[in-house]
Amino acid sequence: MKKLELIGKGPIPPRLAVADLIDRYFQAYNAGRVRELCHLLCREALGPRVVMGMSFAGALTPAGLGPSCLVPLIHNHYLDWIVTTGANVYHDFHFALGLPLFQGTPFANDRELLKHKVVRVYDVFLEFSTLLQTDRYLYQTLAGREFSTRMSTAELHYRLGKILLEHADDPDQLCRSSFVAAAARAEVPIFVASPGDSALGLNLAALNLVGHDILLDPARDVNQSCAIVYHAKTQVGRSAVVIWGGGAPKNFLLQTEPQLQEILGFQITGHDYFAQVTDARPDTGGLSGATPAEAITWNKIDPDMLPQAVVCYADSTIVMPLVVAYLQAKGVKRQPRRLMRKLPGLVEHLRTEYLKRKNLIEGKLSAKTMAHVLQGRKGKKKK
Numbered sequence: 001m002k003k004l005e006l007i008g009k010g011p012i013p014p015r016l017a018v019a020d021l022i023d024r025y026f027q028a029y030n031a032g033r034v035r036e037l038c039h040l041l042c043r044e045a046l047g048p049r050v051v052m053g054m055s056f057a058g059a060l061t062p063a064g065l066g067p068s069c070l071v072p073l074i075h076n077h078y079l080d081w082i083v084t085t086g087a088n089v090y091h092d093f094h095f096a097l098g099l100p101l102f103q104g105t106p107f108a109n110d111r112e113l114l115k116h117k118v119v120r121v122y123d124v125f126l127e128f129s130t131l132l133q134t135d136r137y138l139y140q141t142l143a144g145r146e147f148s149t150r151m152s153t154a155e156l157h158y159r160l161g162k163i164l165l166e167h168a169d170d171p172d173q174l175c176r177s178s179f180v181a182a183a184a185r186a187e188v189p190i191f192v193a194s195p196g197d198s199a200l201g202l203n204l205a206a207l208n209l210v211g212h213d214i215l216l217d218p219a220r221d222v223n224q225s226c227a228i229v230y231h232a233k234t235q236v237g238r239s240a241v242v243i244w245g246g247g248a249p250k251n252f253l254l255q256t257e258p259q260l261q262e263i264l265g266f267q268i269t270g271h272d273y274f275a276q277v278t279d280a281r282p283d284t285g286g287l288s289g290a291t292p293a294e295a296i297t298w299n300k301i302d303p304d305m306l307p308q309a310v311v312c313y314a315d316s317t318i319v320m321p322l323v324v325a326y327l328q329a330k331g332v333k334r335q336p337r338r339l340m341r342k343l344p345g346l347v348e349h350l351r352t353e354y355l356k357r358k359n360l361i362e363g364k365l366s367a368k369t370m371a372h373v374l375q376g377r378k379g380k381k382k383k
């Protein structure tokens with residue numbers, strides 16, 4: 001048993017740095033989990049032989065976490081690929097286009113807000129005209145010929161980000177305001193599990209209604225994301241996931257492992273590092289609150305790595321700024337992976353390896369044999 005740390009560090013001194021506050025005073029309960037998350041990222045999960053995927057659920061970009069947190073995570077290469085909601089991508093365009101959002105109050109008279117054409121996201125206010133201007137920009141942009149094709153959501157968002165950069169008066173300033181633009185410049189893939197569930201998807205649907213042929217292919221999303229994880233596990237070293245919130249982004253991030261093992265039959269282990277910040281309970285059966293221990297039974301997490309998994313029950317809008325500030329204060333350095341440009345090659349490698357498993361593809365393996373294949377992954381030793 002490791003030596004235990006004494007609780008109680010005395011009074012917090014004035015002008016204490018954020019990193020020192022977390023290291024010295026975040027000792028117990030969910031504050032302790034914040035410290036564990038910071039230490040996990042600094043000491044292991046952001047290492048050179050780890051591919052880092054992060055998922056973001058909830059209305060984070062309307063709260064300003066795009067410029068404040070997601071952009072620094074991208075600029076500092078603290079993440080290699082992203083899964084989020086269509087809404088977070090859509091609302092990021094307000095910032096990219098210089099359209100204002102305002103700090104309001106959750107106790108406003110919503111009838112009065114409607115009368116004055118003000119939209120409310122809890123305590124964030126934006127004018128209805130902001131939505132209309134964003135819709136107009138997306139509609140006109142998506143009407144371009146390069147979007148009338150079959151593509152993944154990562155390819156869609158990369159093209160949108162590149163167009164933002166190409167037409168920006170100041171690309172550097174744009175990349176400080178928009179995580180979509182910053183991700184395009186850094187070649188970080190952005191996947192959205194349910195693209196139709198956002199105003200971005202609504203504009204796309206409107207264009208298809210009048211003759212455009214924009215096809216977002218969910219199978220392409222699955223294959224590209226799984227190719228990233230297969231690359232992480234077999235060529236880089238390890239795979240890490242940090243989950244902010246839950247929902248569809250969490251599942252899409254984690255389902256890569258059941259796809260690789262259960263469906264494609266590869267003998268690999270689950271994700272090596274797991275951290276989640278959530279306000280969801282596990283006892284309702286929903287995925288948002290599901291624990292890493294439960295994820296082991298789905299082959300999503302490597303059982304050997306469970307002791308260092310972190311679950312923090314807190315609001316992402318509180319924890320994320322603390323974690324980002326901590327990582328930057330500690331001077332964590334990381335090289336970019338630029339996975340977006342590598343996706344075609346990674347998918348081709350995944351396809352080539354899968355084609356070697358002819359018995360599985362042709363359905364010749366029995367359920368008993370397949371179970372044995374899955375069990376075989378547990379005996380593999382890490383290098």
